[in-house]
Amino acid sequence: MSAFLKxxxxxxxxxxxxxxxxxxxxxxxxxxxxxxxxxxxGLTSGFGFLDRATGWGVSFSLIEFTTSDTYxxxxxxxxxxxLFLGVISLVLATMLGGLVGxxxxxxxxxxxxxxTTFVEIFRxxxxxxxxxxxxxxxxxxxxxxxxxxxxxxxxxxxRGIYLPGFxxxxxxxxxxxxxxxxxxxxxxxxxxxxRFPKIDAKKKNIKRFIWLMVATIIVFLMVIGRTPDTTxxxxxxxxxxxxxxxxxxxxxxxxxxxxxxxxxxxxxxEIIRAGFNSISVxxxxxxxxxxxxxxxxxxxxxxxxxxxxxMPTLINQYVWLFKSTTIGIAIGFVDFFMVISTSINQSGxxxxxxxxxxxxxxxxxYSMAWVLNRVNDAIKxxxxxxxx
Amino acid sequence: xxxxxxxxxxxSNIRANYFATxxxxxxxxxxxxxxxxxxxxxxxxxALNAVWSAENRDLCVGGGKGACWAVIxxxxxxxxxxxxxxxxxxxxxxxxxxxxxxGILSCVPWFWNAKRISVLWISGFLIFYVLMRGGFFGLTxxxxxxxxxxxxxxxxxxxxxxxxxxxxIMFALLRRSELPWIARTMGLxxxxxxxxxxxxxxxxxxxxxxxxxPGWMIGDxxxxxxFGYALFFACYQAEILRxxxxxxxxxxxxxxxxxxxxxxxxxxxxxxxQAFRNALPPTINQFVITFKETSLVVVIGFFEILASGNxxxxxxxxxxxxxxxxxxxxxxxFIFVFALSRYGAHLERRLAVADR
Numbered sequence: 001m002s003a004f005l006k007x008x009x010x011x012x013x014x015x016x017x018x019x020x021x022x023x024x025x026x027x028x029x030x031x032x033x034x035x036x037x038x039x040x041x042g043l044t045s046g047f048g049f050l051d052r053a054t055g056w057g058v059s060f061s062l063i064e065f066t067t068s069d070t071y072x073x074x075x076x077x078x079x080x081x082x083l084f085l086g087v088i089s090l091v092l093a094t095m096l097g098g099l100v101g102x103x104x105x106x107x108x109x110x111x112x113x114x115x116t117t118f119v120e121i122f123r124x125x126x127x128x129x130x131x132x133x134x135x136x137x138x139x140x141x142x143x144x145x146x147x148x149x150x151x152x153x154x155x156x157x158x159r160g161i162y163l164p165g166f167x168x169x170x171x172x173x174x175x176x177x178x179x180x181x182x183x184x185x186x187x188x189x190x191x192x193x194x195r196f197p198k199i200d201a202k203k204k205n206i207k208r209f210i211w212l213m214v215a216t217i218i219v220f221l222m223v224i225g226r227t228p229d230t231t232x233x234x235x236x237x238x239x240x241x242x243x244x245x246x247x248x249x250x251x252x253x254x255x256x257x258x259x260x261x262x263x264x265x266x267x268x269x270e271i272i273r274a275g276f277n278s279i280s281v282x283x284x285x286x287x288x289x290x291x292x293x294x295x296x297x298x299x300x301x302x303x304x305x306x307x308x309x310x311m312p313t314l315i316n317q318y319v320w321l322f323k324s325t326t327i328g329i330a331i332g333f334v335d336f337f338m339v340i341s342t343s344i345n346q347s348g349x350x351x352x353x354x355x356x357x358x359x360x361x362x363x364x365x366y367s368m369a370w371v372l373n374r375v376n377d378a379i380k381x382x383x384x385x386x387x388x
Numbered sequence: 389x390x391x392x393x394x395x396x397x398x399x400s401n402i403r404a405n406y407f408a409t410x411x412x413x414x415x416x417x418x419x420x421x422x423x424x425x426x427x428x429x430x431x432x433x434x435a436l437n438a439v440w441s442a443e444n445r446d447l448c449v450g451g452g453k454g455a456c457w458a459v460i461x462x463x464x465x466x467x468x469x470x471x472x473x474x475x476x477x478x479x480x481x482x483x484x485x486x487x488x489x490x491g492i493l494s495c496v497p498w499f500w501n502a503k504r505i506s507v508l509w510i511s512g513f514l515i516f517y518v519l520m521r522g523g524f525f526g527l528t529x530x531x532x533x534x535x536x537x538x539x540x541x542x543x544x545x546x547x548x549x550x551x552x553x554x555x556x557i558m559f560a561l562l563r564r565s566e567l568p569w570i571a572r573t574m575g576l577x578x579x580x581x582x583x584x585x586x587x588x589x590x591x592x593x594x595x596x597x598x599x600x601x602p603g604w605m606i607g608d609x610x611x612x613x614x615f616g617y618a619l620f621f622a623c624y625q626a627e628i629l630r631x632x633x634x635x636x637x638x639x640x641x642x643x644x645x646x647x648x649x650x651x652x653x654x655x656x657x658x659x660x661x662q663a664f665r666n667a668l669p670p671t672i673n674q675f676v677i678t679f680k681e682t683s684l685v686v687v688i689g690f691f692e693i694l695a696s697g698n699x700x701x702x703x704x705x706x707x708x709x710x711x712x713x714x715x716x717x718x719x720x721x722f723i724f725v726f727a728l729s730r731y732g733a734h735l736e737r738r739l740a741v742a743d744r
Binding site: 113133323 | 602721
């Protein structure tokens with residue numbers, strides 16, 4: 001037996017088998033314990049509860065939701081809300097972070113000072129504290145009765161921010177948004193892709209055609225989705241103790257958006273600064289030597305190189321920031337995590353719901369990383385282009 | 389920035405840095421106006437018009453213009469120590485100081501080897517635990533559910549680091565194993581943990597673990613959350629260490645093999661010391677993030693410094709003073725995290741010089 005174990009191949013296989021076996025065994029033991037524990041408490045396991053009506057409502061939903069809808073639908077509402085918050089925050093964080101990053105490499109000492117202060121303050125305080133802070137500030141705004149009015153179309157109050165909106169059904173607005181996103185993706189793909197090298201002159205016409213199509217589709221959708229017998233623009237107005245019409249942005253959502261965007265911007269600003277610093281000085285100097293203006297050197301030479309340099313880091317940052325949208329639960333924003341946690345309280349199906357939570361995040365994060373990595377592959381410098 | 393001629397001196401420096409072009413000059417003026425405006429308002433609010441003493445609470449209520457630091461004066465013990473018994477709070481304070489001392493000492497290069505740093509951290513942690521928990525040396529026992537404030541934050545951070553670091557080393561080595569099935573399984577586990585939000589992991593360990601564990605293993609909720617957090621930390625840290633190991637030239641390990649060193653000698657004397665040195669800046673960054681994210685335990689229902697801050701203005705007496713409390717708690721976090729991140733930046737510069 002001991003001679004048998006001295007054979008390296010045998011030993012290696014025994015070790016591998018032992019390791020994987022131990023982990024599988026651990027999982028099986030946990031599942032068996034779970035089953036006996038659940039049986040002892042008289043709970044049934046399985047995913048049958050997903051078809052049951054919840055009996056409770058949610059305070060924020062992009063799709064229509066009533067208390068008689070099923071658990072499956074409430075989870076779907078949570079996922080959509082999380083994605084909504086994530087997309088808005090990531091876009092805002094990127095814009096603000098880009099601004100801060102550029103300020104810190106602008107060469108103007110005053111701009112650098114502001115950029116540095118911003119980054120150091122907001123990166124060194126926990127996100128949760130920042131979100132609590134914004135939430136406290138927003139809910140401390142005056143009551144709707146004394147709301148602060150901006151040009152009589154937007155009202156700030158402790159119960160939310162009231163903005164003018166369109167009198168168009170939500171579903172149609174969603175499709176308008178999706179059309180815009182698709183068009184943007186196609187245009188970016190066309191600009192970045194190497195598959196249309198020959199038709200450069202025509203590209204502009206194709207792009208114009210795409211934008212024209214998009215405008216037509218959006219106008220069409222807005223017209224058919226319009227609520228009949230109302231004005232097209234919907235301006236909030238006060239009625240009694242509250243506002244009617246327009247769009248209400250709840251303090252929970254707004255605090256999450258502000259908090260995550262600013263916190264994310266501080267990190268993204270650092271990443272973008274590092275990207276600009278990684279470009280060799282010669283690139284900028286060569287641009288000047290060729291007689292390019294400061295703006296052109298920045299926008300045509302430094303920016304494209306910097307974006308390519310930071311893309312992999314930025315992807316990780318996006319995934320990480322998206323995960324942080326779960327803090328919405330701390331102030332009561334109905335995101336994926338909060339929906340799951342409320343469902344656990346209400347239905348008692350702990351294991352199944354946690355499995356859904358984990359599965360959901362794995363799918364979302366992996367697909368996000370996959371898409372962004374494809375973008376990175378498409379735009380990164382390849383082969384002979386690699387002369388940074 | 390193009391400069392046709394180079395001059396040295398105070399005025400030309402100012403000109404180059406602040407007024408190089410017309411755009412620069414405008415930016416400088418606008419930004420300095422902005423800075424002055426913010427600074428002036430903060431000064432007015434936070435110092436000139438502020439109410440400092442708890443006896444003057446009434447001054448804050450009538451729509452005072454300044455900050456009401458009176459709330460800190462009145463409630464700082466609640467913020468710092470949570471529900472820890474009033475007469476015993478000196479223990480909590482000393483425990484915090486001990487742990488901060490351990491943190492500062494571990495920045496001294498003399499401690500940077502496996503034995504010294506583990507002795508330092510384990511002894512520091514034991515002192516912390518004995519002081520907080522009591523029950524020995526005539527100290528009254530105080531149970532974990534009464535811990536709170538800064539000491540709970542530090543306790544969570546320290547125990548996560550203490551459990552997480554050895555786990556991270558183990559994970560990194562398993563992840564790099566030459567045996568494909570071990571490496572793949574470990575890689576899968578690490579990837580799954582890394583793609584989940586920390587909050588979901590804490591929640592799972594707090595709520596779900598009692599269902600799947602036999603009764604004698606369940607333990608206190610606090611320790612389950614700490615264990616889950618430590619696993620999460622270990623998975624991130626393992627990837628950082630793996631990066632550090634991969635940055636080593638292959639010749640290092642091959643030379644050790646050629647000298648006939650055993651696996652543990654190779655890892656302990658050749659690979660890990662260099663890997664840690666390579667991975668030092670991201671490791672510090674990981675500690676920074678770990679410290680900040682201890683605040684998430686609020687959601688699970690623990691009374692660490694952010695939650696005790698919430699409680700400080702939770703009474704009707706102080707309910708208007710949330711901004712001041714958040715400033716105070718934010719400042720405490722900022723001091724810890726900023727010091728740590730500056731130290732990380734300093735190390736990065738030092739290592740860059742050493743590599744040149």
